[in-house]
Amino acid sequence: MTVRIDRTRCIGSGQCVLAAPDVFDQSDDDGLGFVMIAEPPADLLPGVRDAVDRCPAQAVGLEE
């Protein structure tokens, strides 16, 4: 399972960071989200799914 952020859609709201702080962070350069762990272990997946759901720009994807 691979986590991605589509930077062309991201608005830097940080909702992914709130949902799964171990997996996502925001770049100091532009505030946009980035993935720290592209293939997260199973225990982090609920947070990632929450991030997919909460992202207002629908920029977070989880390829199963």
Place this chain on the structure above:
Amino acid sequence: MTEAAVCPVLHERDHPLHGPTGFAEAVSDGPVKMLWPNGVEAWVVSSYAGARQVLSDPRFVTRKGGHPEMRTDSGEPVLDADQPGNINAIDGEAHLRLRRPLSRGFMVKRMNALRPRIQQIVDEHLDVMEAKGAPADLVTSLCLPLPSLVIAELLGVPPEHQELFQVTATDIFGKNGSKDEYVAHATKLADVLAPIVAGKKDAGTNDDLIGLMVNDTDFSMDELIFLCIGLLAAGHETTSNFLGLFTLHLFEQPEQRAILQGDPARADVMVEELMRYTVGHLGGAGLTRRATADVEVDGVLIKAGDWVSVSLLANLDEELCPRAAELDLDRETVSHLGFGFGPHQCLGANLARAELQIGLRTLFTRFPNVRPAVPVTQMSYRTDMITYGAASIPVEW
């Protein structure tokens, strides 16, 4: 449906913490076309799925293009359709150009770094309230000054100008004033801002929002000034009203209040539930969009050119969570729409969260017996402002 239903009177409520009388019932059967008080017809979408769809589909735009805003009083819109820097009424790439640099100023880690300062402001204001003694007005003691001070500091407005800023920002957006009044207030604010902006330019700093906009973006002076006005206005009134409304809900529901007081460390999760519930129960006028193409929403064809009002009653849709009409502070966070959804979702959400979490937790832990000094239904509420809330909240402890 061909005939639009007449919208219930938006400022009439049976209970001050609930939405306009008859509104939820009138819109419960899927998108309903309503005639709003200003004479505009608009579809009301109030399901969770429908709300998310409209707010995130780029075929629904915010730009209001010369048409009257859906305001509760009639008259000309206060802002020109092409007001520079009006981030809430611009779409696509032009919106991203304004939004992205600002998002940097509101990053989660930046908001977390502000928490100690927010705590300090809360503590100082509660110290003063305690020293003066009960009864006190929670709105003027805590709810209003907290977000005003925080946003002024975040923008980088020097302390000597902060009061003028706050007064003017409230004058601008607080009431549905005339266009002439708006222009007069905006001009006053622009005069104060000009030297501040010049100072940031000379210093070359970007550690506050004005500095960031001046030195790290291509925003024009007109855009920058309007964004400052917008941030000040959006940054204090909403948060202040919600801190008050959350407290009132907890006064009215002692069993929920006990959950917060039993586990104040979980205040961050509880604030999400309070937000979901409070916004959902306010219902009424929602987030306005306009269709640029024919789009089906919840089985109804919305035509190009139609207005849509997304009602945040959607937060009470059972599709979002079970027993959605009830407040349940034991609930885990759900993706509520209290801060909107889509590219226009609230820029200040993470700041508002920090203020609400710290404000609420500190109030109820420091004053475990805090209670209303008059019944919640007899307090006065402001219907003259754009956002709804209690005008004053007399409390004892």
